[in-house]
Amino acid sequence: MExxxxxxxxxxxxxxxxxxxxxxxAELYTLYSGWAFRYRTLPDGRCQILNFFPPGDLIGFQASMxxxxxxxxxxxxxxxxxxxxxxxIWRIFEQMPELAFxxxxxxxxxxxxxxxxxTAVGQLSAFERISALIVxxxxxxxxxxxxxxxxxxxxxxxxxxxxxxxxxxVHAIRTWTALRRAGLFEPVGQRLRILNPRxxxxxxxxxxxxxxxxxxx
Amino acid sequence: MExxxxxxxxxxxxxxxxxxxxxxxAELYTLYSGWAFRYRTLPDGRCQILNFFPPGDLIGFQASMxxxxxxxxxxxxxxxxxxxxxxxIWRIFEQMPELAFxxxxxxxxxxxxxxxxxTAVGQLSAFERISALIVxxxxxxxxxxxxxxxxxxxxxxxxxxxxxxxxxxVHAIRTWTALRRAGLFEPVGQRLRILNPRxxxxxxxxxxxxxxxxxxx
DNA sequence: CGAAAGATTGAGCTTGTTCAAGCCCCGTGG
DNA sequence: CCACGGGGCTTGAACAAGCTCAATCTTTCG
Numbered sequence: 001m002e003x004x005x006x007x008x009x010x011x012x013x014x015x016x017x018x019x020x021x022x023x024x025x026a027e028l029y030t031l032y033s034g035w036a037f038r039y040r041t042l043p044d045g046r047c048q049i050l051n052f053f054p055p056g057d058l059i060g061f062q063a064s065m066x067x068x069x070x071x072x073x074x075x076x077x078x079x080x081x082x083x084x085x086x087x088x089i090w091r092i093f094e095q096m097p098e099l100a101f102x103x104x105x106x107x108x109x110x111x112x113x114x115x116x117x118x119t120a121v122g123q124l125s126a127f128e129r130i131s132a133l134i135v136x137x138x139x140x141x142x143x144x145x146x147x148x149x150x151x152x153x154x155x156x157x158x159x160x161x162x163x164x165x166x167x168x169x170v171h172a173i174r175t176w177t178a179l180r181r182a183g184l185f186e187p188v189g190q191r192l193r194i195l196n197p198r199x200x201x202x203x204x205x206x207x208x209x210x211x212x213x214x215x216x217x
Numbered sequence: 218m219e220x221x222x223x224x225x226x227x228x229x230x231x232x233x234x235x236x237x238x239x240x241x242x243a244e245l246y247t248l249y250s251g252w253a254f255r256y257r258t259l260p261d262g263r264c265q266i267l268n269f270f271p272p273g274d275l276i277g278f279q280a281s282m283x284x285x286x287x288x289x290x291x292x293x294x295x296x297x298x299x300x301x302x303x304x305x306i307w308r309i310f311e312q313m314p315e316l317a318f319x320x321x322x323x324x325x326x327x328x329x330x331x332x333x334x335x336t337a338v339g340q341l342s343a344f345e346r347i348s349a350l351i352v353x354x355x356x357x358x359x360x361x362x363x364x365x366x367x368x369x370x371x372x373x374x375x376x377x378x379x380x381x382x383x384x385x386x387v388h389a390i391r392t393w394t395a396l397r398r399a400g401l402f403e404p405v406g407q408r409l410r411i412l413n414p415r416x417x418x419x420x421x422x423x424x425x426x427x428x429x430x431x432x433x434x
Numbered sequence: 435c436g437a438a439a440g441a442t443t444g445a446g447c448t449t450g451t452t453c454a455a456g457c458c459c460c461g462t463g464g
Numbered sequence: 465c466c467a468c469g470g471g472g473c474t475t476g477a478a479c480a481a482g483c484t485c486a487a488t489c490t491t492t493c494g
Binding site: 168 | 451
């Protein structure tokens with residue numbers, strides 16, 4: 001896709017913030033490598049993580065479409081990305097319908113992931129939420145082929161777990177520890193080795209659910 | 218917009234279900250009148266409501282883009298709608314970039330609303346959640362000009378409250394009752410009169426937050 | 435009128451929170 | 465080389481928010 005190459009401004013970025021809520025200049029990014037996440041903050045400081053971006057994902061479509069972001073994006077690791085100027089979005093719709101369709105498809109897929117996430121936070125117990133998050137990221141890593149010997153990079157700190165799942169830090173850690181002791185996974189440095197993704201019937205069901213088709217872009 | 222007229226198949230619909238998770242035939246709908254909502258169910262029957270559709274909203278963009286729906290849509294009232302055949306979506310992108318852009322815009326806005334919702338469920342207390350839901354729907358009704366004397370149609374049953382906010386039915390009712398007694402609102406038949414949307418500083422802040430710009434479509 | 439669905443309330447219990455203390459790892463400076 | 469200090473992680477104990485079970489009341493509708 002030549003056009004993608006042409007507007008590429010891919011530099012190694014180490015900045016923790018890609019953009020912040022309220023930014024009017026949020027651009028559209030493709031994440032070449034590294035992990036990031038999208039979140040909201042409330043006036044009193046509480047923070048809700050909305051979704052994660054593994055390598056290869058599109059970042060900022062929602063913010064670009066709505067002109068102003070109502071969320072922020074931060075990195076979890078060092079990242080490398082490619083920038084599309086936001087102002088050309090309309091031109092994409094006008095001149096490159098296939099690309100426009102693919103962007104919209106990725107947007108719809110992201111919404112689907114937020115749907116998943118909301119369902120988890122609204123309906124699951126702490127155990128189920130932590131397991132679902134771990135196994136969900138494991139499955140995404142599998143589909144991206146970045147799993148090595150059942151182990152994959154797990155760049156979240158404990159606080160991210162808590163802010164993702166709507167749990168207190170203390171309880172998130174306790175539950176995490178309990179699941180580790182139960183033999184669901186084993187931390188290996190920054191990585192996580194999944195030992196038994198079917199620890200409970202319910203988790204097995206979740207793990208075996210069919211995947212969504214892959215992105216086209 | 219003549220094209221909209223041309224493909225219009227607007228019939229009065231009373232059916233409770235517009236489509237169900239797994240449907241491959243989910244179409245794209247414009248809701249002329251009435252309310253609906255989008256939800257997911259878990260294998261064990263738990264149910265999470267993802268968002269509501271007030272009159273005028275677009276339904277099914279995500280499902281259309283992803284080909285198969287992973288959620289269901291049900292009505293809250295009698296509704297009237299206009300159908301776009303899903304198969305023509307690609308043609309819209311190809312031939313009507315403005316309409317495609319507007320659809321994508323509405324999709325992005327819906328994702329933003331799910332973001333709001335996830336943040337509420339993940340971070341707010343039961344009191345805050347119920348108040349935020351009521352006041353949020355009130356504000357949407359305001360922006361649609363369907364508020365009459367501070368009162369608007371509130372078509373949710375108690376169970377919808379619970380399934381929306383991740384609370385048990387009993388606790389949702391208790392909290393609802395407490396807020397009613399505290400003077401936030403007053404039920405008037407199927408309608409709700411908002412008496413004091415600034416009952417607490419936090420709710421006032423939420424209520425006074427600036428609105429998102431309106432849909433263009 | 436009677437049945438069924440929805441709404442409400444009480445009581446006891448469980449899950450998850452808060453507060454508080456201690457641990458571990460690592461980078462910095464004496 | 466080691467003490468110091470800070471950030472992140474872990475654990476304990478007391479408390480509270482929210483859940484479950486169960487009974488009653490109300491409304492709707494055939």
